[in-house]
Structures are given as structure tokens and as C-alpha cells.
Amino acid sequence: MITVHHLNNSRSQRVLWLLEELQVPYEVVKYQRDPQTMLAPPELKKIHPLGKSPVITDDGRTIAESGAIVEYLVDRYGKGRFAPEHGSQERLRYTYWLHYAEGSAMTPLLLKLIFGRLPKSPMPGIVRPLVRMISNAVQERLVNPQLAAHMKYWNDELDRHAWFAGEEFTAADIQMSFPVEAAAARGGDVGDKVQAWLERIHARPAYQRALQAGGEYRLLR
Numbered sequence: 597m598i599t600v601h602h603l604n605n606s607r608s609q610r611v612l613w614l615l616e617e618l619q620v621p622y623e624v625v626k627y628q629r630d631p632q633t634m635l636a637p638p639e640l641k642k643i644h645p646l647g648k649s650p651v652i653t654d655d656g657r658t659i660a661e662s663g664a665i666v667e668y669l670v671d672r673y674g675k676g677r678f679a680p681e682h683g684s685q686e687r688l689r690y691t692y693w694l695h696y697a698e699g700s701a702m703t704p705l706l707l708k709l710i711f712g713r714l715p716k717s718p719m720p721g722i723v724r725p726l727v728r729m730i731s732n733a734v735q736e737r738l739v740n741p742q743l744a745a746h747m748k749y750w751n752d753e754l755d756r757h758a759w760f761a762g763e764e765f766t767a768a769d770i771q772m773s774f775p776v777e778a779a780a781a782r783g784g785d786v787g788d789k790v791q792a793w794l795e796r797i798h799a800r801p802a803y804q805r806a807l808q809a810g811g812e813y814r815l816l817r
Contacts, residue, residue: 598622598669601643601651602810603636604629607662607774608650612810614666614770616802620673624809662771663694670767678767690761693768701775704742708782711735747779751787759793773797781814 598615602608602624615622627637627649641647644660651660652669659665670679680686712735715728753760761768776794780786786794797803807813 597654599653600624601627601640601649601653603627603640603649604811605814606636606649609806609810609813610662610770610774611650611652611665611669613773613803613806614669614678614767616805616809617678617767617770617800618669618673620669626811661698662774663698666694666767666771674767678765678770680761680764680766686762686764686766689757690766690768693760694771697768697771697775701746701772702778704739704746705775705778705782707739708735708743711739712782743779743782747786747790750776751789754789754793769793769797 598620600608600611600615600622602612604626606629612622612624627640629636636647636649638647640649640651643653644651644658646660648660650662650665651658652665653659654668654672659668670677680690711731714731715724717727719727757763759765759769760772776786776790780791780794
């Protein structure tokens with residue numbers, strides 16, 4: 597049976613959702629973030645040397661990284677579902693969004709998280725105003741414009757296609773859920789097309805079942 601090593605409030609929620617869509621039996625081993633640092637606990641290093649989540653184990657295999665897990669699960673258990681046909685234009689789009697989600701999309705979101713939290717970090721009071729000024733400047737001049745550009749890109753794509761890979765729901769939409777939900781949490785208005793897409797994925801029964809399996813899911817701010 598597949599075991600999902602699930603960290604609360606993390607990318608591994610997508611893996612639970614995919615497994616629910618695939619209707620594949622699995623078990624969940626839950627891990628909690630350190631409430632002060634918000635880092636994963638050291639116990640995860642017993643599963644994978646980097647101590648990150650998501651990680652799954654299946655038939656003696658240990659697979660890490662969201663994109664690799666999604667590809668593995670769809671290839672092994674999808675039976676032709678949740679991925680377009682090889683060689684099609686939709687397959688090329690599907691592969692692109694699988695990689696874009698953790699590549700280009702997450703960079704401004706991580707910067708938004710880091711620079712948003714930086715002024716709240718422990719530091720001498722005398723330097724806090726300077727740190728706040730630098731943090732605000734980086735967000736206003738670099739991070740926020742990049743984030744806005746990505747959100748416009750998503751809206752333009754979803755204006756042309758019902759789903760990220762084309763006219764059918766695929767695992768690329770599952771992969772894209774984390775950066776889009778993070779943008780909604782940290783970046784404000786994501787646009788009409790993206791908001792409608794979020795409402796559609798949140799209404800899927802498998803998404804709802806995954807929330808029950810994984811427990812509390814709120815993105816870090």
C-alpha cells in the first residue's frame with residue numbers, strides 16, 4: 597500500500613488529492629511543523645535525507661518531490677486518466693505546467709513569504725525599521741510585480757482553456773493548486789478566471805476527501 601508522509605499545511609496535500617482522484621488505497625503518516633520555526637520535524641529525515649514533504653513509499657520505493665510523485669502515481673495508477681495522450685499538444689502543456697508549478701511559479705511566492713515574515717523575526721529593535729524598509733522595498737519593486745505578472749499569465753491561460761493543460765482536468769491542475777492557493781493567500785486578488793478555477797477544484801469530491809484525510813490545511817503567510 598502507498599504511504600504518504602504528510603506534513604501539515606504543505607505541498608503533500610496535493611498528493612492526497614491525487615490519490616483520492618485515482619481512488620487508490622493509501623495510508624497517511626502525519627508530521628507537524630515546529631510551531632516556532634514552521635520547519636518540518638527531524639523525523640522526516642528517516643524517510644528521506646532532506647527531511648522534506650511530500651514523500652511517498654510504495655513497493656519498497658521512496659519517491660520525493662511533488663512533480664516526481666505526481667508523474668509516478670499517474671503513470672502507475674492512472675490507467676490513462678489525468679494525463680493527456682503522449683505526443684499531443686495537450687501533453688506538452690501538461691508537462692509544462694507540472695514543472696512550472698514548482699519552478700517559475702513558486703519563486704515569487706517564496707520571496708513574498710520570506711520578506712513578509714522578515715520584519716517579524718527576532719532582532720535588535722534599533723535595526724527593525726531598516727529591515728522593514730528593505731523588506732517593503734523588495735516586495736514593492738521586485739516581488740509584487742513578478743507575482744502580478746504570473747497571476748495575469750494564469751488568467752490569460754484559463755481564459756483560453758478550461759483547465760491548465762487544455763479542456764480536460766488533469767494532474768497538472770492538482771500540481772498547480774498549491775502555488776495558486778498560495779497566491780490567493782499572499783497576493784490578494786488572483787483574477788476572475790483563476791478564482792473560478794479555484795472554486796471548481798475546491799468543489800471536487802476528491803479534493804474534499806483529501807482535506808478530511810490530511811487534516812487542517814491553511815497556507816503559511
